[in-house]
Amino acid sequence: MTLTSEEVxxxxxxxxxxxxxxxxxxAFQYESQIQRSPYFDxxxxxxxxxxxxxxxxxxMEIEAHMSEDGELLECTNPFSLxxxxxxxxxxxSLNERSEPSPNPTAKRQRKEERRAQKEREKRARKDVETTESDAPPASTSSSITASTPAAAAAPAPAAPVNGHTVKEEADVVMNDTTNDEKEGMAKPRETIDPNDIIVLEGHQNEVFSCSWNPVVPNLLASGSGDATARLWQIGDGKDQVSKPIVLNHLPNLNDNxxxxxxxxxxxxxxxxTGSYDGQARIWTQKGQLRFMMAxxxxxxxxxxxxxxxDLVLSGSADTTTVVWDPEAGEMKQQFELHTxxxxxxxxxxxxxxSCSSDKTIYICRVGQTKPLKKWVGHEDEVNAVRxxxxxxxxxxxxxxxxxxxxxxxxxxxxQEIRGHRLQIYTLQWAPYQEENTDAPRILATASFDATVRLWDALTGTCLHxxxxxxxxxxxxxFSPDARLLATGSFDEVLNxxxxxxxxxxxxxxANGGIFEVHFNKDGDKLAACTSNKQVVILEDMKS
Structure with a gap:
């Protein structure tokens, strides 16, 4: 192998x-005269x-940890440049380490390793004991606390919650609902045949996120635990899916x-795209890496x-939010306010x-060093803001x-809205229709209690x-016209x-737990990404 100064x-x-x-x-071009190099173009x-x-x-890391016998020794200290x-x-020796078993943790636990310890401490602190087999069912109340449910490549037994599994706890909640609430349990008009959907395969690990292009209605991006994102062109029918463009996120800065x-x-x-290794990347529509921001x-x-x-915002477990300039790939401002x-x-x-596990919400403005607002009111981790x-x-x-x-x-x-029996994981506003300026602000919330609720957000009224x-x-x-709402769960069901x-x-x-669902801009296609390494596409959603 040869390496020349011109190449460098x-x-x-x-x-x-x-x-x-x-x-x-x-200045570098002028001093090095690289325009004369055969490599310039x-x-x-x-x-x-x-x-x-x-x-x-x-x-260098491998070289530093290689023994005289050629074995790679395990070191817990990170290697720095x-x-x-x-x-x-x-x-x-790393050669002795067994193959890792499929991760049986939920999406948040996989994203955030600290949760495992937090949940153990929470359960110990509240002295939760397993309910005896002959004891009456635990009543549901605002004091119910759930550990993070399972989310493995294949469904694993859920963690106990007040003596029940998450599924059992959901059953208790079901039995405790009113007749009005049970109206949402009607049988579907259509059970979709697996032969009528498009399955996108190629990822080598769980697919955590998917997002349709906001302008091109048949262009979908997906992100996975296999260190790739992929761009898919989805035509009409199974034979109209082109080979995906693979956005490789390796090498990364840690093993995850x-x-x-x-x-x-x-x-x-x-x-x-954002990664577990702390790097943000910007890609073109054709899959070219434009910037890597670490x-x-x-x-x-x-x-x-x-x-x-003209700005990208990222929030991290390192307790900071960073505002990036996507034209230069540089950090514009960093805020360190949370855990x-x-x-x-x-x-x-x-x-x-921004929201955090520290129970707070901050409102910040680019160019100002102090937050506009600090909102305190939640009594536990704030999972999402919209x-x-x-x-x-x-x-x-x-x-x-x-x-x-x-x-x-x-x-x-x-307004404070109550009704869910377990933690609320995410929420979404219905798209705003300008012709209905006096219409209620509709908000959907999704919970660990296995339900989704629709609210008139400003009055706090539960609609469904x-x-x-x-x-x-x-x-x-929500579909763009706010007519439909898609919900995905780790029970492998897309509704x-x-x-x-x-x-x-x-x-x-589906064939795996569902991490994310998303309608395209026209509302005629729905994507769902799963723990079984697949992305599934439902078509003709307007019919």
């Missing part, structure tokens, strides 16, 4: 260009310099390869473009909300089993209780509801 110079030059150092790249993949350094660092490395050897979150910019030209020191759990598409951040959402082009389509109201949901509605005009929630799941509901998605009257329209049994 051209890679450094391309790195300076793609990182936005235009003056530096011009060679097509070089974006991120090449970083990838080469990563691979070199991995080789700049800092001197001090080994903390476990005495074991999850692509945890992804989001398209409003024009649909760029895709941002400022976070912990997993990225949430990542969003602003409405104008691990679970979700972020833009109100407009410069103002955003601004309504007008940007006037923020909804938050929590492990304390409540949803709260906030306004910048108040330091206290303007949707019950056709038997395990925690992880994802919900499609009439959002107006709460009736079940369609249901589909």
């Amino acid at each position: 110079n051209i890679i450094v030059y391309r790195y300076l260009q793609e990182s936005g150092f235009r003056h530096s790249s011009f 060679v097509n070089i993949q974006p991120g090449t310099l970083i990838n080469v350094i990563h691979k070199g660092l991995q080789f 700049l800092e001197p490395h001090q080994c903390d050897l476990t005495g074991r 390869k999850d692509v945890t979150t992804l989001d398209w910019n409003p024009s649909g030209t760029l895709l941002a 400022h976070h020191r912990g997993p990225i759990f949430s990542l969003k473009w602003n409405k104008r598409g 691990p951040i679970l979700d972020v959402d833009w109100m407009d082009n410069s103002t955003f909300a 601004w309504d389509p007008t940007g006037r109201y923020l909804a938050s949901c929590s492990d304390d089993m409540t949803t709260k509605i906030w306004s910048l005009s108040s330091d206290q929630p303007i 209780v949707l019950q056709n799941h038997t395990e925690a509901v992880y994802s919900i998605s 499609v509801w009439n959002a107006k009257d709460g009736t079940l329209q369609k249901t589909f049994k």
Whole structure:
């Protein structure tokens, strides 16, 4: 193998260009005279310099931990490019380590390893004992606390909750519901045949996230635990699916390869992805890596473009939110206000909300160092925040089993919504219809109690209780016209509801737990990504 200075110079030059150092790249080009090099017009993949350094660092780590017998020794201290490395050897060879078994934890636990310890401490603190087999069923109340449910590649037994499994707890909740609530349990008009859906295969691990392009209605992005995101072109029918473009996230900065979150910019030209290794990446619609942004020191759990598409916001377990300039691939501003951040959402082009396991919500504005608001009111972790389509109201949901509605005009929630019996994992506003300016603000909430509820958010009135799941509901998605609501659970069931009257329209049994569901821009296709390495597409949703 030979390596010339011209090759190094051209890679450094391309790195300076793609990182936005235009003056530096011009000066480097002038001094190195690389325009005269035969490599000057060679097509070089974006991120090449970083990838080469990563691979070199991995080789150095292997070299430092290789014994005289050729065995790779296990070391618990991270290997750094700049800092001197001090080994903390476990005495074991990596060759001796058994193959890891499929991870039996839920999506949040896989994203966030700290939850396992937190739940153990919570259960010990509350002295939860297993209910005797001859004891009467535990009554449901606001004090019920659930451990994180199972979410493995194949369903695993759920963790005990007050002496019940999550499924059993959901059954208790079902038995305790009123007759009005049971209206949402009607049989579907259509059970979808597996032969009538499109199955996208190719991922090598759980598929955690999926997102349709906001402009191109048949372009879908998916993110997986196999260190890839994929771009799929979906035609009409099973024979109209093209080979996906694979967005490779290797090499990464740690052993966990999850692509945890992804989001398209409003024009649909760029895709941002967040990874468990703390790196954010920006890709073109054709799958070219534009920037790799490695400022976070912990997993990225949430990542969003602003409405104008000129800023990207990421929230991480490293306790910070970072605002990125996607044109230069550089950090614009960093906020350190929380403990691990679970979700972020833009109100407009410069103002955003973040929520955390520390039970708080902060409202920040780009360019200002101090937050506009700090909202305290939840009694447990705040799992998700969403601004309504007008940007006037923020909804938050929590492990304390409540949803709260906030306004910048108040330091206290303007509405507190109760009804779920277990933790509320996510929530979604119905799309706003301009012709119905006086219509109620409809909010959907999904819970570990296996139900989804539809609310008039400003009055706190429960409009419908949707019950056709038997395990925690992880994802919900309104159709663009707000007529339908899709719900996905780790019971492997995908349900499609009439959002107006709460009736079940369609249901589909997948081959794995469902992590995320998403309607495309036209509302005629619905995607669901699963723990069984698949993405399934339901077509003709308008019919």
